[in-house]
Amino acid sequence: MSVLGLGRMGSALACALVKKGYDVTVWNRSADKQTPAGARRAGDLDEAFEADVVVTCLATYEVQRPLLSKNIKALVNLTSGTPEEARVTAEWARDNGVEYVDGVIMAVPQQIGTPGARIFFAGNEEHHVLDAFGEPVYVGQDAGLAALYDLGLLGVMWATFAGYLQAVALTGTEGVTPQQLTPMVADWLRELAEMLPEMGEETQHRDYETEVSALDINVSGLRMLAEASRRQGVDSALPQALHDLYQRAQQKGHGTHSIASVIEVIR
Ligand SMILES: NC(=O)c1ccc[n+]([C@@H]2O[C@H](COP(=O)([O-])OP(=O)(O)OC[C@H]3O[C@@H](n4cnc5c(N)ncnc54)[C@H](OP(=O)(O)O)[C@@H]3O)[C@@H](O)[C@H]2O)c1
Structure with missing residues (x-):
């Protein structure tokens, strides 16, 4: 060998x-x-x-x-x-x-x-x-x-880690420590992971009707995250890029649909 x-x-x-x-x-x-x-x-x-x-x-x-x-x-x-x-x-x-x-x-x-x-x-x-x-x-x-598969899964890792680091930087501007924040993020990630099977099915059937959370509200949220990042003095490139991506799906007519509809832009 x-x-x-x-x-x-x-x-x-x-x-x-x-x-x-x-x-x-x-x-x-x-x-x-x-x-x-x-x-x-x-x-x-x-x-x-x-x-x-x-x-x-x-x-x-x-x-x-x-x-x-x-x-x-x-x-x-x-x-x-x-x-x-x-x-x-x-x-x-x-x-x-x-x-x-x-x-x-x-x-x-x-x-x-x-x-x-x-x-x-x-x-x-x-x-x-x-x-x-x-x-x-x-x-x-x-x-x-x-x-x-490797690149797909690594993409999830890189996006998740960058999101976590954005949260550390943003909350850190007001003295929140990673030790305080991290357990909350870990719980949050476990909850989000449970949502993935349903989201996957939505992308498969291209049925994005939702009673949970419409894309419109998420685009507003991303605008707030980008603005808050700028005002708190941290880099806003990541939330801005996500805002722009989600907004493109909104502009394609998916405003009342679920977040899964963003796949229509990515595909
Ligand atoms: N580390 C991880 O956590 C991890 C996880 C999954 C997959 N991988 C994959 O495993 C592979 C190796 O990663 P690594 O972490 O072991 O990287 P690394 O520690 O940087 O080692 C790189 C290796 O490539 C050789 N190399 C670089 N340029 C070369 C050249 N021009 N000609 C001949 N040999 C050359 C280096 O030889 P020299 O000693 O001569 O520089 C060394 O043996 C990568 O494809 C990486 O994506 C790594």
Whole structure:
């Protein structure tokens, strides 16, 4: 088994393989990265390619591409990228007789090797070593699907974290501490998560009738959040961008509809 890339994640993957009893060879561009205990450092890439399976975990596909070779027998790609990049790599693998699994890691390095670490994988259902890293979840035949799920879920994370930081900054202008605010946000997020199945169904059926909260009232709320942010001296780019997005749905005639109708603009 070989691992290319000894960054934070690649090192965690190599350690997990060693713990599972695999014979592990590692390769990294720079010499300064430590060789995980129990693993062997490859002298060059060709030596790393002698393994039955090569796991890659590099910064991007762009830096990974020139390293790949048809001397690889089976490639388990855990470098993050776009669906298109995953599909192109799958095609390259097919053309060069390399067995290919495309995966994305929905966990941080510290979780690798524990049951909570989900690894979405696509294309080939044979997933080789993924069990050693956590919980493999097969998402479908199209090699781009794992990357698609990855980016969708990361988008939820980035938007949520930015919303939280906006709240910390805004309430912080009046001395509210993160310790006071955070439990409220955590409760709020749990309640919001419960609303998602219904919202998902609304987007599917394109039926946005609501007795709960109309888009009009939410556009007003976002205008207030953007204005309050400015008046309290914090950045208003995020609430303003959300206001503008929601307002476009309102202008399309969804003012009395639910928030789910914003999908009509996003789609
Ligand atoms: N860290 C996380 O929480 C996390 C979570 C999920 C997915 N991932 C994914 O895992 C992958 C690796 O992330 P990471 O956190 O391990 O990043 P990292 O610590 O920054 O490591 C990056 C790795 O890429 C290598 N690299 C960068 N440019 C290169 C080049 N031009 N040629 C050859 N090697 C090059 C680095 O080698 P050098 O040591 O020589 O610079 C290093 O091994 C990324 O695709 C990331 O999206 C990470």
